[in-house]
Amino acid sequence: MPDQVRVRIAPSPTGNLHLGTARTALYNYLYARRHHGTFVFRLEDTDEERSDETFTQDIIDGLTWLDIKWDEGPDIGGPFAPYRQTEKIDHYNNVANQLISRGLAYLCFCSPDELNEMREEQKEQGGLTRYDGRCRHISAEKRASHEEQERIPSIRFIVDEPRVISWHDAIKGEINIDSSDLGGDMVIVKSNGVAIYNFAVVVDDLDMKMTHVIRGEDHIHNTAKQLLLYEALGKTAPEFGHVALIFDHERRKLSKRHHGEAVHIDKYRRDGYMPEALVNYLAQMSWSPAEGKEIFTLAEGCEMFDLSRVSKSPAIFDIQKLHWFNGHYIRHLPLTLITERAKPFLASFDLSAYSHHEIEQIVACLRESLTVLSEITPASKFFFDKAIVIPQDLQDSLLSKQSSRSVLSKLLEKTKLMPFGDHAGCKAIVDSVGKELGVKGKDLYWPVRAALSGATQGPDLGSMISLLGEARVKSRVESALALCPQL
RNA sequence: GGGGUUAUCGUCUAGCGGGAAGGACGCCGGUCUCUCAAGCCGGAGAAGGGGGUUCGAAUCCCCCUGACCCUACCA
Numbered sequence: 001m002p003d004q005v006r007v008r009i010a011p012s013p014t015g016n017l018h019l020g021t022a023r024t025a026l027y028n029y030l031y032a033r034r035h036h037g038t039f040v041f042r043l044e045d046t047d048e049e050r051s052d053e054t055f056t057q058d059i060i061d062g063l064t065w066l067d068i069k070w071d072e073g074p075d076i077g078g079p080f081a082p083y084r085q086t087e088k089i090d091h092y093n094n095v096a097n098q099l100i101s102r103g104l105a106y107l108c109f110c111s112p113d114e115l116n117e118m119r120e121e122q123k124e125q126g127g128l129t130r131y132d133g134r135c136r137h138i139s140a141e142k143r144a145s146h147e148e149q150e151r152i153p154s155i156r157f158i159v160d161e162p163r164v165i166s167w168h169d170a171i172k173g174e175i176n177i178d179s180s181d182l183g184g185d186m187v188i189v190k191s192n193g194v195a196i197y198n199f200a201v202v203v204d205d206l207d208m209k210m211t212h213v214i215r216g217e218d219h220i221h222n223t224a225k226q227l228l229l230y231e232a233l234g235k236t237a238p239e240f241g242h243v244a245l246i247f248d249h250e251r252r253k254l255s256k257r258h259h260g261e262a263v264h265i266d267k268y269r270r271d272g273y274m275p276e277a278l279v280n281y282l283a284q285m286s287w288s289p290a291e292g293k294e295i296f297t298l299a300e301g302c303e304m305f306d307l308s309r310v311s312k313s314p315a316i317f318d319i320q321k322l323h324w325f326n327g328h329y330i331r332h333l334p335l336t337l338i339t340e341r342a343k344p345f346l347a348s349f350d351l352s353a354y355s356h357h358e359i360e361q362i363v364a365c366l367r368e369s370l371t372v373l374s375e376i377t378p379a380s381k382f383f384f385d386k387a388i389v390i391p392q393d394l395q396d397s398l399l400s401k402q403s404s405r406s407v408l409s410k411l412l413e414k415t416k417l418m419p420f421g422d423h424a425g426c427k428a429i430v431d432s433v434g435k436e437l438g439v440k441g442k443d444l445y446w447p448v449r450a451a452l453s454g455a456t457q458g459p460d461l462g463s464m465i466s467l468l469g470e471a472r473v474k475s476r477v478e479s480a481l482a483l484c485p486q487l
Numbered sequence: 488g489g490g491g492u493u494a495u496c497g498u499c500u501a502g503c504g505g506g507a508a509g510g511a512c513g514c515c516g517g518u519c520u521c522u523c524a525a526g527c528c529g530g531a532g533a534a535g536g537g538g539g540u541u542c543g544a545a546u547c548c549c550c551c552u553g554a555c556c557c558u559a560c561c562a
Contacts (some may be wrong), residue, residue, distance in 0.1 A: 010562095011562090012561085012562045013493060014561080014562070044562060045546090046562080049561085050562085108560085112559095112560070123488085126488075126489090127489070128558090129488095129489095130558085150509060154560050156560095172493090177490075178489070178490075181489065181490045181557095181558080182490090183557095183559085186559095187560050189560085190560040191560060192560075193557095194560090196559090196562090197561070197562045201562090202562095216556090217492065217555090217557095218555095218556050218557070219562095220492070220557070221490075221491070221556085221557045221558070224491095242492085244492080244493075244555090245555075245556070247554090247555075249497090249498080251554060251555070253555075279549060284511090285500095286500095287500095292500095292501070292509095294510080294511055311500075312493065313492090313493050314492095314554085314555065314556095315499065315500090316492075317498095318499065318512070318513085321491090321498075321499065321511080321513080322499080323512090324511085324513085327524090327525080368522035369523060371524090408499090423519075437535090446521065446522080448504055449522075455522085455523095456521085456523095457522040458523075459522095459523090461521070461522090473491070
């Protein structure tokens, strides 16, 4: 019977949800869905110094926003609870003690100072730093004296060396690493009694019956260490797939340190990016569907995802391409959804001036030219302003023209005839004004634009007039006319 | 210093021994339009270097080089 696929995302709540973490979560999610398996969310919170609940919440919120849902996790439980490592401290200790009793691990009494000193010496001599295993065969007396001094030991796992550790990586292919390059016997439980990452992951992945571990390639050396632990515990290791990292245009790893909020998923939500766009961008950044599709939904991704088509080399984060995806989704997602998402960006305006349907129409005509939804705030401002301010240079260059004055006054006469609500019909009235006066093109449209919005550039003119409605159009044209020089 | 990963247009990629090296973003030009976009049409633009293997190499092998990652009682 083939194992039911079980994969996980295991972030540590020491920071906000990072772009790279989101991509790893996404790939795991896609893999789980593709194989009708289970996607697990678990918290690696053993670093009590840096872990924080607000980060946990940010990670949960971010993944939820992206619509990446987990089947088991700290918030919803599951058959292999608990899903936070801090709730399993004793369990890790028990497993570590088994290793000690089987002679595969031992107590290490070295102090941080001693360890540092050792490394300093090694650096001076050859450069290679590694734990020399001095506590591995500690004498009974020495041990007793350490205990008398109340020195609290850590637990180290014996790294058998030299030997080659190999695995077939689902993304990278064959990988071989010599155990001698792993830095010597490794700490698995810190002297504060808390398991260290490399040990806790193995125990958890075993407890949670993970079949595949898909993570960043910065874990490749960890995988070698972990493989040794699986072996010592007498268990079969899951399959591994290491995804290349994400770089910036200078080929630096994307990091909070260098890029700040630009790597924070929530920043994209706040700035008006569509989660569909981010998911689509992230998915195709290091993976290309066999079908060659560029635009696809999360659900479609679930049908097509294939680990063997994930790229081996790093991808550079390209905001331009994200913008392209984002603009596409702003334009193609259902209008009601985009309107809902636009509302927070319209919060500074008095929306009660328009009906819900009119707000939707405003969003409809504006979304054509947006790349991020936040741009709708300045773009829609003129719809809500009580009065329009026409910049001086436009007054000088545009309103000073005789034709502008004629157009505006003629338009004012025809305001009553405007079929408000009918975009094309309103445009037709403007055209009729132009026809009667023998004015066309910019000479006809720009004065109207300036009067209504204070700019010569904006959404479709017919839509503007139609949505602004009779009262606003009338008063704005009157105001503009008042600025036209009397001839 | 040691170890590992990696290398196709500026960027993301397709390709998996025989093609004029394909697509997408961006860029440039055209078209549409009252404007900015969007859309449509077109264009420029790529195999890091060196050795092999082969009738034939982007594709297989080796070396070099670059970039990146790891090298904690962080995760």
